[in-house]
Amino acid sequence: MTHIRILVGSVYGGALMTAKAIKQALDTEGYSVSVLENPVLDDITSDAAPLLVCTSTTGQGEVPSNLLPFYIALREQLPQQAGRPFGVIVLGDSSYGDTFCGAGELMEEALHETSARKVGKTLRIDALETLEPENEALPWAREWITAALT
Numbered sequence: 001m002t003h004i005r006i007l008v009g010s011v012y013g014g015a016l017m018t019a020k021a022i023k024q025a026l027d028t029e030g031y032s033v034s035v036l037e038n039p040v041l042d043d044i045t046s047d048a049a050p051l052l053v054c055t056s057t058t059g060q061g062e063v064p065s066n067l068l069p070f071y072i073a074l075r076e077q078l079p080q081q082a083g084r085p086f087g088v089i090v091l092g093d094s095s096y097g098d099t100f101c102g103a104g105e106l107m108e109e110a111l112h113e114t115s116a117r118k119v120g121k122t123l124r125i126d127a128l129e130t131l132e133p134e135n136e137a138l139p140w141a142r143e144w145i146t147a148a149l150t
Ligand SMILES: Cc1cc2nc3c(=O)[nH]c(=O)nc-3n(C[C@H](O)[C@H](O)[C@H](O)COP(=O)(O)O)c2cc1C
Pocket: 009, 010, 011, 012, 013, 014, 015, 016, 055, 056, 057, 058, 059, 060, 061, 062, 091, 092, 093, 094, 096, 099, 100, 101, 102, 127
């Protein structure tokens, strides 16, 4: 059974709800999905299973505080993840201008530095346009996992 870990960053719960909706859908399709609300590096270093970042953006393009310790540890320690598939779903609000969905870019940069392999295009979900992020996230996640495993 393919294990997928979702690294969640969320302030008000939208990204967490999105991650849980993905877990619910993919679990019933035969995957084994873990939603990590307070991830630490040890959560990801035991194997090379696909990683899905599902985070919102806070501050001025920043990573939410529940995901920040993981982000900092990743940048500082750079555990090598050569070829490991990852994808990025990021929630933001385009009224923030230049910092729109900035947390997704930060996570992507950090994972690239570990030599992990980005699969698919980042899904940016704009709170100005979408009230139910899971509606965009679910079809994207299904395509993403198929691509990640090929
Ligand atoms: C204090 C604050 C700062 C924010 N800063 C940004 C930002 O810099 N860029 C962005 O795209 N969205 C920003 N947002 C919008 C959130 O990312 C967006 O509303 C998201 O859907 C919240 O998801 P969550 O419920 O998982 O926290 C900000 C929201 C708040 C309340």
